[in-house]
Amino acid sequence: MNHPLLVELASLLPPANLVLNADRLAPRLLDARKRLRGQTLGMALPSSVEEAAMIITRCWAHGVSIVPQGGNTSLVGGATPMSETSLLLGCDRLKRIRQIDPCGYTLTAEAGCVLDDIRDAAQTEARLFPLWLGSSGSACLGGLIGTNAGGLQVQRYGNTRELVLGIEAVLPDGQIFRGLHPLRKRNAGYDLKQLFIGAEGTLGFVTAATLRLFPQERGQAVAMVALDHAEQVLALFDQTKAAVGEVLTAFEMMDSEAMILMARHFPTLQQPFAAPPPYSVLIALSGSESDGVLAERLMELLLASGGENAVLAQDGSQAKALWALREHIPAAQTRQGPSIKHDLALPISAIPAFIAEAASLLKQWLPQVRPVVFGHVGDGNLHYNLGLLPEAETGQIEAEANGLLFDLVAHYGGDISAEHGIGRLRIAAADAHHDPVERALMRQVKAMLDPTGLFNPGVLF
Amino acid sequence: MNHPLLVELASLLPPANLVLNADRLAPRLLDARKRLRGQTLGMALPSSVEEAAMIITRCWAHGVSIVPQGGNTSLVGGATPMSETSLLLGCDRLKRIRQIDPCGYTLTAEAGCVLDDIRDAAQTEARLFPLWLGSSGSACLGGLIGTNAGGLQVQRYGNTRELVLGIEAVLPDGQIFRGLHPLRKRNAGYDLKQLFIGAEGTLGFVTAATLRLFPQERGQAVAMVALDHAEQVLALFDQTKAAVGEVLTAFEMMDSEAMILMARHFPTLQQPFAAPPPYSVLIALSGSESDGVLAERLMELLLASGGENAVLAQDGSQAKALWALREHIPAAQTRQGPSIKHDLALPISAIPAFIAEAASLLKQWLPQVRPVVFGHVGDGNLHYNLGLLPEAETGQIEAEANGLLFDLVAHYGGDISAEHGIGRLRIAAADAHHDPVERALMRQVKAMLDPTGLFNPGVLF
Numbered sequence: 012m013n014h015p016l017l018v019e020l021a022s023l024l025p026p027a028n029l030v031l032n033a034d035r036l037a038p039r040l041l042d043a044r045k046r047l048r049g050q051t052l053g054m055a056l057p058s059s060v061e062e063a064a065m066i067i068t069r070c071w072a073h074g075v076s077i078v079p080q081g082g083n084t085s086l087v088g089g090a091t092p093m094s095e096t097s098l099l100l101g102c103d104r105l106k107r108i109r110q111i112d113p114c115g116y117t118l119t120a121e122a123g124c125v126l127d128d129i130r131d132a133a134q135t136e137a138r139l140f141p142l143w144l145g146s147s148g149s150a151c152l153g154g155l156i157g158t159n160a161g162g163l164q165v166q167r168y169g170n171t172r173e174l175v176l177g178i179e180a181v182l183p184d185g186q187i188f189r190g191l192h193p194l195r196k197r198n199a200g201y202d203l204k205q206l207f208i209g210a211e212g213t214l215g216f217v218t219a220a221t222l223r224l225f226p227q228e229r230g231q232a233v234a235m236v237a238l239d240h241a242e243q244v245l246a247l248f249d250q251t252k253a254a255v256g257e258v259l260t261a262f263e264m265m266d267s268e269a270m271i272l273m274a275r276h277f278p279t280l281q282q283p284f285a286a287p288p289p290y291s292v293l294i295a296l297s298g299s300e301s302d303g304v305l306a307e308r309l310m311e312l313l314l315a316s317g318g319e320n321a322v323l324a325q326d327g328s329q330a331k332a333l334w335a336l337r338e339h340i341p342a343a344q345t346r347q348g349p350s351i352k353h354d355l356a357l358p359i360s361a362i363p364a365f366i367a368e369a370a371s372l373l374k375q376w377l378p379q380v381r382p383v384v385f386g387h388v389g390d391g392n393l394h395y396n397l398g399l400l401p402e403a404e405t406g407q408i409e410a411e412a413n414g415l416l417f418d419l420v421a422h423y424g425g426d427i428s429a430e431h432g433i434g435r436l437r438i439a440a441a442d443a444h445h446d447p448v449e450r451a452l453m454r455q456v457k458a459m460l461d462p463t464g465l466f467n468p469g470v471l472f
Numbered sequence: 473m474n475h476p477l478l479v480e481l482a483s484l485l486p487p488a489n490l491v492l493n494a495d496r497l498a499p500r501l502l503d504a505r506k507r508l509r510g511q512t513l514g515m516a517l518p519s520s521v522e523e524a525a526m527i528i529t530r531c532w533a534h535g536v537s538i539v540p541q542g543g544n545t546s547l548v549g550g551a552t553p554m555s556e557t558s559l560l561l562g563c564d565r566l567k568r569i570r571q572i573d574p575c576g577y578t579l580t581a582e583a584g585c586v587l588d589d590i591r592d593a594a595q596t597e598a599r600l601f602p603l604w605l606g607s608s609g610s611a612c613l614g615g616l617i618g619t620n621a622g623g624l625q626v627q628r629y630g631n632t633r634e635l636v637l638g639i640e641a642v643l644p645d646g647q648i649f650r651g652l653h654p655l656r657k658r659n660a661g662y663d664l665k666q667l668f669i670g671a672e673g674t675l676g677f678v679t680a681a682t683l684r685l686f687p688q689e690r691g692q693a694v695a696m697v698a699l700d701h702a703e704q705v706l707a708l709f710d711q712t713k714a715a716v717g718e719v720l721t722a723f724e725m726m727d728s729e730a731m732i733l734m735a736r737h738f739p740t741l742q743q744p745f746a747a748p749p750p751y752s753v754l755i756a757l758s759g760s761e762s763d764g765v766l767a768e769r770l771m772e773l774l775l776a777s778g779g780e781n782a783v784l785a786q787d788g789s790q791a792k793a794l795w796a797l798r799e800h801i802p803a804a805q806t807r808q809g810p811s812i813k814h815d816l817a818l819p820i821s822a823i824p825a826f827i828a829e830a831a832s833l834l835k836q837w838l839p840q841v842r843p844v845v846f847g848h849v850g851d852g853n854l855h856y857n858l859g860l861l862p863e864a865e866t867g868q869i870e871a872e873a874n875g876l877l878f879d880l881v882a883h884y885g886g887d888i889s890a891e892h893g894i895g896r897l898r899i900a901a902a903d904a905h906h907d908p909v910e911r912a913l914m915r916q917v918k919a920m921l922d923p924t925g926l927f928n929p930g931v932l933f
Contacts (some may be wrong), residue, residue: 037765111708116713137714159663186909193854198631198893199893201671203917210659210661227713227714256759256760390657425655427660448650449649455920456662
């Protein structure tokens with residue numbers, strides 16, 4: 012409390028909006044993967060955009076850096092302050108749903124609204140906010156925007172970027188960018204809001220956003236298909252897109268290692284197949300048609316694609332059970348022990364060759380390592396984890412594993428991050444693998460908006 | 473040919489890539505609405521990104537400004553060079569479709585590819601590139617990206633921005649930004665390609681893009697519905713979204729003035745209703761279901777919404793005939809005589825109140841003026857034209873009409889441009905109506921990438 016910024020903020024903010032208590036700060040200083048333990052000067056919790064602007068202006072004046080934090084669910088350390096002279100800027104007190112316009116299919120929410128609450132608010136007006144991910148009970152809108160979150164329904168509805176119409180944010184110099192337009196179309200020069208989406212809190216503090224809503228879904232159908240080869244996964248994707256493209260909500264894949272892990276650590280979950288097949292694909296349809304019509308369309312597709320080895324959910328609870336298999340993989344991985352996680356982007360057509368070559372290279376390099384491959388295959392996004400590692404050596408071999416996989420990803424025209432972002436953990440990889448012109452341009456943007464490097468130092472660059 | 477830049481370019485470029493002939497330049501100097509007659513030093517037509525970079529580097533060295541031009545279809549003068557010391561930079565020789573990946577649903581095309589050719593190329597691989605607009609036979613990819621073009625299927629597939637995965641561009645300093653990723657998801661820092669989309673050629677020269685493709689549509693259904701009030705249009709939109717949301721491709725509206733104009737100037741087009749109703753709504757469904765299934769769903773919707781006054785196309789040629797009514801409105805407006813055109817963005821829910829209040833204000837102001845209102849109502853985008861104007865006074869009253877309508881649009885939370893952009897014709901309006909922080913930030917971005925103002929001077933700012 013000796014820092015002059017804290018003295019000043021204490022005099023300017025209501026007591027509840029400034030947190031200095033070490034016990035309350037502790038959980039905010041440990042990242043979601045428990046890899047980083049941070050430090051901070053304290054945490055400010057503005058309850059309005061004006062208050063956020065005031066806090067940021069004072070930080071600017073004192074030269075105190077700022078780490079924005081939403082639900083603290085970053086998987087790449089993007090929200091953890093690593094310096095005792097950084098201020099945590101939380102959005103816990105920015106929790107209002109400011110407006111819902113069911114007719115215009117828009118909702119305006121503040122940055123501290125939890126994803127589930129936004130989905131619920133839309134639901135009460137018979138609307139759908141389609142973003143859906145594992146951490147939807149804790150991830151906040153501010154963080155979802157900062158990381159351009161993806162998740163389980165990108166195939167149909169897109170990433171967060173495609174769901175944001177307008178943004179309100181405080182710039183590093185304390186100016187307020189008032190861009191909360193509810194307009195589906197607005198060609199009015201550079202689309203500046205795009206800079207803040209996926210910026211991981213490095214260009215300012217997002218305080219609210221206007222989001223796109225969709226019609227509530229009337230029906231759904233879910234199936235799990237067993238396949239022997241990754242090429243068959245792609246062939247099925249192709250047939251699925253052609254047959255039911257506009258009602259295809261998710262096309263997810265799990266390899267046998269993922270299914271084995273999940274059965275081991277969640278034995279009560281019902282397995283769809285007698286033995287884990289090399290590849291299990293979850294196909295989810297949803298839309299304005301009834302459960303029955305969608306199930307019929309899915310059944311037709313499975314028959315046409317020779318899917319004798321498929322399980323079609325017969326009702327909502329069976330559909331949930333199939334989804335649960337996919338959703339429990341990350342937790343099963345955690346229970347299994349230490350692992351190295353990757354969030355790879357690939358051209359969809361390159362996925363079979365990538366999987367085969369990666370497995371073979373890894374085997375040569377470290378025979379006992381077990382890749383666990385699953386993810387949003389329909390979006391070209393593989394979560395590629397390496398498990399069964401001797402705990403003591405995890406840190407040591409991570410750099411080698413990353414090098415091997417990132418080189419291979421680059422060879423296939425992919426990228427080192429599909430949805431998790433760069434954060435603190437992927438900076439060296441971004442410098443190594445991304446076009447130097449692109450990296451230099453990003454630094455120019457950063458220098459333009461945040462010339463003194465106030466926001467989230469050590470993240471992205 | 474005396475200018476040292478031209479001498480230099482003549483020595484560096486193949487003869488076909490430098491156009492100085494006045495007759496060949498003339499059509500490139502007249503804008504699509506025949507409102508601007510420009511001037512230029514000459515026109516360079518690079519045939520590769522490297523050649524474009526070389527030309528731009530030479531312009532930078534000589535301090536010669538550059539006006540990028542695609543198909544010259546801008547409706548706001550965004551592609552017309554207005555100085556005899558500006559170089560036109562065309563994309564006529566950047567015409568290659570570089571790659572189609574049907575499995576990954578992507579296509580990479582150069583900036584000079586005409587929209588129809590891109591659609592055809594996708595079609596040969598049983599894929600759909602869904603961007604579709606009146607000028608699709610002449611608009612080029614470079615210009616579509618520069619204006620973030622919208623058009624007739626935004627309701628379903630989004631604007632150009634939502635269809636672009638990666639971009640290759642030359643920056644004002646001659647550096648090449650190589651961002652042609654075919655990746656559906658890539659969270660790798662700031663999404664810099666967004667800056668070039670909708671930048672109207674002010675930040676560099678786009679040479680190629682990787683585009684999203686969709687499954688080819690198997691069926692379609694089209695209906696025209698007659699309604700008495702704008703509120704009924706919104707109610708029908710609401711019912712349509714709920715009933716057939718994911719197969720709703722277009723929801724277009726025309727008022728009676730639009731239908732009257734069209735019947736007068738295109739008397740051979742078949743009219744669906746005995747007399748033009750106050751509002752005609754065109755609903756188009758398309759998707760993976762057959763014509764028959766979609767027609768049945770549309771029929772059900774029309775019956776449920778009390779649409780006794782509706783015409784449902786019975787086959788493809790009737791569907792085309794209904795679409796032709798919508799598509800011929802701009803041409804009918806042109807044949808009718810001078811008009812003042814607006815491309816307004818509005819929150820969808822504000823449209824009925826806006827239409828009523830605008831009509832009443834305009835009547836008070838200039839009783840003989842006839843508003844012609846039509847457009848993409850499902851996207852909150854009205855084309856609002858004022859016709860029946862005494863020719864001599866058109867220029868004189870335009871400023872007053874713009875002032876009146878733009879103030880009203882702002883009052884309803886809308887914007888002065890939905891899809892046409894700012895160009896040369898909307899700069900004063902943008903300065904008057906947009907947030908000063910936003911405008912200042914745009915100028916900062918411009919100064920960062922183009923500090924000497926080389927690209928498209930007089931456009932956007």
